[in-house]
């Protein structure tokens with residue numbers, strides 16, 4: 001059996017570390033493109049400029065157009081080649097970061113990741129999720145190399161809307177369960193090998209720290225402050241979940257997410273919010289111990305992650321729509337087939353409906369404990 005672990009070359013996290021970005025980036029290239037949306041540019045520009053001006057780097061900002069699509073990746077790759085950039089930094093959320101990774105690969109240059117939100121575990125991985133121009137999931141792209149530098153300024157993360165932070169916890173919540181399933185099934189992780197013990201321990205720690213520090217960190221970020229709990233959860237959402245999913249592997253939860261992108265109504269939901277619900281579906285499919293399911297449901301309810309169709313804004317979802325989700329979620333190349341049993345459309349549909357019912361019930365139970 002061949003086991004594989006991949007990770008970013010360098011990970012730097014802390015309050016105000018963006019002040020030190022220049023010295024970390026300088027060894028990677030001479031001419032730097034910073035890919036960022038207008039909003040993100042506004043947030044990071046002053047600090048980043050001050051830091052880069054203390055180095056010998058040439059640098060320019062390039063505006064990210066909003067979707068990690070084939071067209072945008074091609075466009076950025078072209079600019080990189082034409083202008084002779086030899087290092088790129090993506091600053092912002094998952095879509096910008098993934099576009100930077102894919103364009104860097106296209107141009108054959110190193111990539112720096114500067115997340116301004118902790119909403120997914122995309123930053124450390126050698127994977128990009130590509131969407132159609134309309135925002136539907138299209139494909140995963142795999143690169144031969146993880147980012148050269150991931151630099152996370154926790155003060156910037158804490159200034160972003162708390163919903164991003166909570167969504168990152170939703171993405172991280174699934175990490176251990178998906179890695180565990182992949183390991184049990186003898187399936188492969190995202191790096192093309194079986195999970196190492198290291199990856200499994202990282203994934204488990206991801207879940208444990210989430211339960212321990214999640215609520216406190218969420219409350220701190222609501223106040224836009226950085227505590228040690230916030231540092232723990234930024235590490236959970238970014239590094240532990242990142243290595244955990246890539247080197248541990250994905251299973252049903254992320255396929256349910258992929259399926260749910262088919263709902264126009266769900267486009268206003270973030271990746272991790274849908275993944276959290278996908279995890280509940282996975283646990284139902286696996287007939288997981290009810291105590292464990294309740295622990296996951298209670299965590300979601302406590303921090304504000306969706307546990308039922310109502311929470312997802314899909315209160316009146318039709319059976320036809322659900323069947324479309326299930327069809328996409330069970331497509332041939334989906335990680336749902338890493339489950340240790342044959343996965344049929346029927347099984348997934350029944351689990352979806354049950355997950356919704358269980359989630360609604362648990363929510364009601366918490367407000368009126370006399371139900372049972």
Ligand SMILES: [Zn+2]
Nearest residue numbers: 120121171275
């Ligand atoms: Zn994810």
